[in-house]
Amino acid sequence: MADKSNASSRWLDLLWVLFLVGLAFLPPNNEPHKLIILAIIGVFQLLERRVIPAAPIRGRYYVVLIKLGLATILINHTQDVAINSSYYPIFYLPVMTAAMYFGPMGTLLWTSLASAAYCSYLFPVQAVGVPRWLARLMGSGSESAVFTINAAGISELAMRMLFFFLVGMIVNRFVMEYRNQVRRYQELTETLSETNRSLKQAQAEARRAERLAALGQLSAGLAHEIRNPLGVIKGSAEILMQKLAASEVLAKELAGYIYTEVNRLSALVSRFLDFARPSRLALEARDLTAVLEKAVKAVADQGATTNVVIERNYAPGLPQVMIDEELCEQVFTNLVLNACQAMGESGGTLRIRLKPENQLRTTVIAEIEDTGPGIAPDMKEQIFNPFVTTKKFGVGLGLAIVSKIVDAHGGSVQVVSTPGHPGACFRVSLPASRERGAEPSSS
């Protein structure tokens, strides 16, 4: 792309040089000022592309002003009576440049200024107090400064100036049209890349759901098979413990071990079955605020929120959500517990936010953010897998269960990172109820 535009601008530069060389060879010949000004115009034209990006706002004023000055001086050096110069179309240069960089009003103003500069040659003033070189450059005080102008001359002049305006406005319209088009394309590109991003996200989430479903199926079978023998072992150990006489201390202790460990295993299997069992949802329109508060209370009851400051930010007038209240409470209990555990003994700030996703309020977003160590980018997807844990006594099922429940609700859960914020933030989106319970019932 850049190569192409570079090549075409080099072509344009070459055309400019050819154009100026052409002008240089046309009469009046032997006029050094004319050649110098043409050379300056050429150099300036080539520099323009650097000036504009360097100072986009002020640069365009300078560029048009300088071109206007150069054009005015040029026609003075191409004819004894400047107003008669056939070089007057050089004024198209500042006019078209203004049309390219300014809006319609700006173009009109600049074109008026160009016309005024052109007309200034109708009034050959005797320069007073002006350095002689400047006076000569401007042509003031030259012997041929006095002339007469008739009606035909005036209409010719008016015609030329009208054409300045015509060209200025036409070019400006094209440029404005072009700019609009570019803006539209840019907006389209942004929308497209936004769509692309959400598509990728949806794909990733679909993959996660598939993975969890497959794992769930496999492990449900396994857990089920393990549970029955575990029950038998547990019962046997219990009876053994009761029957063993006080004399057989060692045997009793061992039976005790068997009993407690089997208990732990069966608790694990039960939790695993919770994860693996297909969730059957009892959906009802509910206020998510209440569910979140229950979850926070459940975690606080476990004593995990000591040293944790809780900041709540619930958007007003939130729509209700279609959820299975019990399962969703489990979701937020897991997330809040994880957040508190991540912040550890020293505690921190737990921020809980509730807001609608967009103006349409079709989705409600809950965010649980902590000030803990955060989650490494390569772990952001992994932690949702079962048995991924970094905790000494962790099981690694919490987030897998969260993901599964949220998926079953047709929602999504993801780890979002806020720039400059080290902690973790989990964002859960849940579909809003169509009844719009919490909203004023005006519609």
Ligand SMILES: Nc1ncnc2c1ncn2[C@@H]1O[C@H](COP(=O)(O)OP(=O)(O)O)[C@@H](O)[C@H]1O
């Ligand atoms: N808020 C958090 N901040 C940092 N790491 C977290 C957070 N929540 C979860 N994690 C990471 O994800 C892992 C999996 O979490 P989870 O599935 O709930 O299992 P568990 O809590 O049993 O370890 C955790 O061990 C921890 O490393």
Ligand SMILES: [Mg+2]
């Ligand atoms: Mg957990």
